[in-house]
Amino acid sequence: MWPSVIEEAAKRIQASSWAVALTGAGISVESGIPDFRSPGGLWSKYDPMEYGDIRSFRANPGKVWRMLIDMEHMLIDAAPNAAHYALATLEREGFLKGVITQNVDSLHQRAGSRHVVEFHGHGRSARCDWCGREVPREALKVQDVPPRCVCGGPMRPNFVFFGEDIPRAAYLQAMHMMERCDVLLVVGTSATVAPASHLPLMAKDRGAFVIEVNPNVTDLTSIHTNLHVPMPAGQALPAMVSALGLSLE
Numbered sequence: 001m002w003p004s005v006i007e008e009a010a011k012r013i014q015a016s017s018w019a020v021a022l023t024g025a026g027i028s029v030e031s032g033i034p035d036f037r038s039p040g041g042l043w044s045k046y047d048p049m050e051y052g053d054i055r056s057f058r059a060n061p062g063k064v065w066r067m068l069i070d071m072e073h074m075l076i077d078a079a080p081n082a083a084h085y086a087l088a089t090l091e092r093e094g095f096l097k098g099v100i101t102q103n104v105d106s107l108h109q110r111a112g113s114r115h116v117v118e119f120h121g122h123g124r125s126a127r128c129d130w131c132g133r134e135v136p137r138e139a140l141k142v143q144d145v146p147p148r149c150v151c152g153g154p155m156r157p158n159f160v161f162f163g164e165d166i167p168r169a170a171y172l173q174a175m176h177m178m179e180r181c182d183v184l185l186v187v188g189t190s191a192t193v194a195p196a197s198h199l200p201l202m203a204k205d206r207g208a209f210v211i212e213v214n215p216n217v218t219d220l221t222s223i224h225t226n227l228h229v230p231m232p233a234g235q236a237l238p239a240m241v242s243a244l245g246l247s248l249e
């Protein structure tokens with residue numbers, strides 16, 4: 001027997017014709033990567049305006065790179081957890097059209113998800129902030145920060161800083177998915193950072209049923225969420241997969 005919220009979520013997913021997931025840092029917590037805003041998260045150690053904003057990067061790229069290296073150390077040994085595999089299984093079995101993620105850790109792809117929209121970019125490559133030249137992240141030496149391009153410009157990760165636009169292709173794909181989806185599974189996000197935080201509102205306005213998987217309540221829970229599953233993603237999502245009669249990827 002599953003908790004009734006799991007049964008209900010599984011029923012909604014089964015009955016859906018276009019289900020989509022929106023994920024945030026919480027889905028990777030059980031992979032050992034702290035989220036941003038929980039106690040002990042990255043933003044309790046670093047002031048986001050001082051380290052996460054593009055203006056801060058441009059004013060002092062070396063200082064921001066020291067934070068980025070700290071962040072990368074958290075990601076380096078991380079592997080997908082049961083929640084990532086559960087979403088990959090739902091997609092493989094035809095229950096999920098894709099995942100929009102705010103995460104830059106590539107764990108969805110490593111778990112086998114195929115249609116992943118990286119709303120905030122990714123950490124697999126870096127580019128020059130002046131001329132745009134791209135290099136794979138592993139080709140970048142960071143003994144001296146900031147690492148520099150041959151043109152002299154500071155290299156930057158290929159993810160989005162505060163104050164920057166969402167990559168255009170990712171934005172358009174996410175809009176399309178919000179227009180079409182009839183179930184939105186919101187997993188592990190505080191839904192505090194726009195425009196990602198607007199996606200559940202858009203889906204809801206267009207009639208989608210919003211299932212929120214988060215051990216805590218968020219700004220979405222009482223207003224926009226139709227069904228709150230107050231459990232860690234690594235328990236809740238595999239339970240939904242089992243309740244659908246499937247086994248994990």
Ligand code: APR
Nearest residue numbers: 024025026029035036037102188189190191214216232233
């Ligand atoms: N399972 C599900 N949810 C969890 C778990 C878990 N095991 N552990 C924590 N959470 C929830 C927390 O309760 C919180 O609501 O995950 C959420 C994480 O919220 P944030 O730390 O704010 O992360 P996120 O929503 O992804 O942040 C959005 O902010 O700084 C930027 O660019 C960064 O993409 C990031 C964006």
